[in-house]
Amino acid sequence: MAEPLDDYIDAVSKALALPVEEAWRPAVRANLEVSLRLARLVDEFALPDETEPAPIFTA
Amino acid sequence: MTTKPEMTAAEIASAVAGRKMSALDATDAALARIKQHDGVLNCFTDVTAERARAKARAIDADIAAGKEVGPLAGVPFAVKNLFDVAGLPTRAGSKINRDLAPSKRDATLIERMEAAGAVLVGALNMGEYAYDFTGENVHDGPSRNPHDTTRMTGGSSGGSGSAVGGALVPIALGSDTNGSIRVPSSFCGIFGLKPTYGRLSRARSFPFVASLDHLGPFARSVTDLALAYDAMQGPDADDGACTTRGLDPTLPLIANPISDLRIAVAGGYFQKNVFPEAVEAVSRVAKALGATRVVDVPEASRARAAAYIITTTEGASLHLDRLRKRPNDFDPAVRDRLIAGAMVPAPLVDRAQKFRRWYRAQLAEIFKSIDVLLAPATPCTAPKLGQVNFNLDGVELPVRANIGIHTQPISFIGLPVVAVPVPLEPLPIGVQIICAPWREDIALRVAYALEQMGVASAPSPRGL
Numbered sequence: 001m002a003e004p005l006d007d008y009i010d011a012v013s014k015a016l017a018l019p020v021e022e023a024w025r026p027a028v029r030a031n032l033e034v035s036l037r038l039a040r041l042v043d044e045f046a047l048p049d050e051t052e053p054a055p056i057f058t059a
Numbered sequence: 060m061t062t063k064p065e066m067t068a069a070e071i072a073s074a075v076a077g078r079k080m081s082a083l084d085a086t087d088a089a090l091a092r093i094k095q096h097d098g099v100l101n102c103f104t105d106v107t108a109e110r111a112r113a114k115a116r117a118i119d120a121d122i123a124a125g126k127e128v129g130p131l132a133g134v135p136f137a138v139k140n141l142f143d144v145a146g147l148p149t150r151a152g153s154k155i156n157r158d159l160a161p162s163k164r165d166a167t168l169i170e171r172m173e174a175a176g177a178v179l180v181g182a183l184n185m186g187e188y189a190y191d192f193t194g195e196n197v198h199d200g201p202s203r204n205p206h207d208t209t210r211m212t213g214g215s216s217g218g219s220g221s222a223v224g225g226a227l228v229p230i231a232l233g234s235d236t237n238g239s240i241r242v243p244s245s246f247c248g249i250f251g252l253k254p255t256y257g258r259l260s261r262a263r264s265f266p267f268v269a270s271l272d273h274l275g276p277f278a279r280s281v282t283d284l285a286l287a288y289d290a291m292q293g294p295d296a297d298d299g300a301c302t303t304r305g306l307d308p309t310l311p312l313i314a315n316p317i318s319d320l321r322i323a324v325a326g327g328y329f330q331k332n333v334f335p336e337a338v339e340a341v342s343r344v345a346k347a348l349g350a351t352r353v354v355d356v357p358e359a360s361r362a363r364a365a366a367y368i369i370t371t372t373e374g375a376s377l378h379l380d381r382l383r384k385r386p387n388d389f390d391p392a393v394r395d396r397l398i399a400g401a402m403v404p405a406p407l408v409d410r411a412q413k414f415r416r417w418y419r420a421q422l423a424e425i426f427k428s429i430d431v432l433l434a435p436a437t438p439c440t441a442p443k444l445g446q447v448n449f450n451l452d453g454v455e456l457p458v459r460a461n462i463g464i465h466t467q468p469i470s471f472i473g474l475p476v477v478a479v480p481v482p483l484e485p486l487p488i489g490v491q492i493i494c495a496p497w498r499e500d501i502a503l504r505v506a507y508a509l510e511q512m513g514v515a516s517a518p519s520p521r522g523l
Contacts, residue, residue: 012402018383024395031399034460035371038364039407042414045361053412054270054419 005029064092065519068134068229068283072176075133078122082115082133086178089135092227093180096523102202102212102221104140105147105182111135114178130286132176136230139216140182141189142166142274143263151265152185152215154198154388155381166263167298168232168274168291175290180228183218187390189234189267190374190397191215192242192462193444197390201444204246205520206486210441213246213462215239216277220247223277225520230287231277234261236268237366238436238466240275244478245436245489249517250284250506251277255302255496256473259288262297268373269300270412271366271470279517281507284477285310288499309500313507320501322350325434325493328359329465332451336488337435340481344490345433347514348505354425354432362418362468365411369471371400372408419472426495431505435465436478436489469493477502479515487518 009028013020020028066074066085074080090108097103118132138144141151143162150156169179184202186194194217195201202217204210205225212220216233220243223231233240235253244251252275259274266272276287289308295301324345330338345351356362375382375397382401386394425432438461439449448455469476469491475498478489492509494502509515 009402016379016401018379018398018401019386020398021386024386024391024398027391027395028398028402031371031396032402035368035399035403036407038367039403039411041361041364042368042411043407045358045410045414045417047410047413047417051413052416053409054415 003029005032064226065279066229067280068131068278068286069280071134071229072130072132075118076122076128082118082178083112085133086111086115086135086180089180089228096225096227099208099523100203100205100221100225101200102184102218102225102227103137103181104150104184104199104218107144107179107181111178111180114173118176129174129176131172131290134177134230135180135228136172136177136232137181137183137222137228138169138179138232139185139219139234141185141234141265142169142182142232144169144179144182147182149265151189152187152196155385156265162263164263167260167295171291172287177230183222183231185218186215187393188378189215189236189239190393192238192459194220194243195444204441204522206248206518206522207441208522209443211246211444213242213437213441216243219243219277220249223247223249223279224517225523226279229279229283232274233277234264235273235275235470236271237370237470238463240277241436241466241476241478241489241491242462244277244480246441248480248482248487249277249279250281250480251275251478252284252288252499253470253476254288254499255475257300257302258499259291260295260298260301262295266377268370270373271370273470281313281503281510285313285503304497307497307500309503312500313503315504317348317505317508320430320505321428322348322431322433322505323352323354323429324350325356325432326353327355329356329434332438332461332464333435334439334451336440336483337438340483340488340490341433341435343481343514344479344509347509347512350433354429356425356468357421358418359468361414362471363464365414366467366471368403368408368411371396372403375400415471422472422474430494430501432493434491434493436491437462438464440486440488465491475499475502477506479506479509480517481514482516482518
């Protein structure tokens with residue numbers, strides 16, 4: 001049975017021309033689930049619209 | 060004067076400069092010890108014996124000619140194999156990078172160490188592309204813990220931890236993106252310095268996560284850590300993130316009293332998911348320093364999550380083309396994590412970077428009322444090699460995902476940290492001495508005080 005993220009993995013794999021062999025799929029999916037769970041934690045945290053990102057951190 | 064295995068860098072440099080020992084003897088002693096123990100520890104991937112002897116002879120010639128030599132004269136050191144070493148391909152723990160052309164020039168930090176008289180004796184094992192907390196490597200085999208060779212060194216600078224913990228060399232260099240200096244320091248029972256983000260040049264080292272990567276030294280004493288750190292400071296146009304600040308030498312300051320420092324223990328998140336040995340180590344350090352105040356770091360769990368997201372996505376971006384062309388040459392575990400990282404939607408990465416700015420402001424506020432924050436370096440002592448789970452308060456938790464939970468929220472905003480080893484039995488464990496940006500001097504001062512009190516020390520390797 002297809003997992004909920006499988007269609008998404010297929011679509012991004014195609015968009016990025018990034019191969020995902022069937023044997024790797026369960027581990028890729030498990031890792032993506034962890035990333036999305038952690039990203040949700042950050043996403044839930046309300047920040048003002050003016051907040052600057054810090055892609056290059058300057059201490 | 061004969062060499063002995065656990066001579067510090069300061070002792071070697073003093074003996075060499077004072078003509079009591081030659082740099083060549085010091086180098087040969089390190090090479091002999093590497094030959095004796097590396098079969099078990101598996102920490103070296105390259106031994107640069109010929110180069111090392113040539114450098115040592117040059118130092119001895121300078122001394123014989125009455126020339127001034129640097130503060131690290133004749134001190135053997137080694138580097139994680141993501142540093143460029145002239146003549147070697149920079150493998151960064153991977154199979155793929157072995158096909159790169161040999162480097163033409165050493166990394167900046169190697170040049171600075173050698174300018175101070177140190178002698179490079181080799182390159183060290185590491186987790187593939189630094190995406191690792193264990194020190195295990197599918198291509199080169201695991202580096203092994205010098206206190207119990209059935210256990211992990213921690214990673215990703217596993218070879219650096221093993222080589223210094225096993226007293227094969229007094230100083231090693233490594234990198235720390237989410238904890239890769241502090242974790243091996245903790246598991247291998249040595250001192251490690253992750254400086255402020257941007258303090259030490261990363262020029263000519265293989266990157267992982269540009270906005271989180273730091274380089275720094277490991278040593279068996281605080282004096283050696285400060286000696287190496289001071290030798291490597293300074294601006295470098297070859298690293299776009301390297302500070303233009305002037306030098307801030309720390310060695311002259313480390314013995315200053317610490318009675319004026321406001322020291323607190325990190326509460327909340329940093330006191331959860333820890334084994335009794337981590338609690339004991341922080342408690343010993345706090346007691347020795349008279350630290351009774353507990354400070355909660357707000358949203359540390361979210362900070363760790365945001366660091367994870369930035370790491371997996373920037374890492375994926377770095378390796379995207381290799382993932383397309385040579386996916387079967389990666390460690391499968393690293394490959395599958397990176398592929399998943401490439402699939403995280405962009406707005407979530409942007410939110411992680413915005414959260415980073417917010418979190419940095421919170422910590423800046425905290426450091427207005429304290430000078431030092433204490434936290435565990437790892438939740439436990441070194442797990443067994445290959446161990447998948449550990450049991451904490453009746454709950455099974457994955458080892459790999461949890462080793463770095465206390466280091467990630469700190470490197471996320473680039474704060475300087477000295478990891479100090481607390482020599483518990485049967486295995487050592489580290490405590491993080493965390494300071495405000497650019498205050499490595501304070502972290503080293505506190506580490507030195509703990510070393511003088513006998514609370515922090517690098518135990519003799521017990522597994523050799």
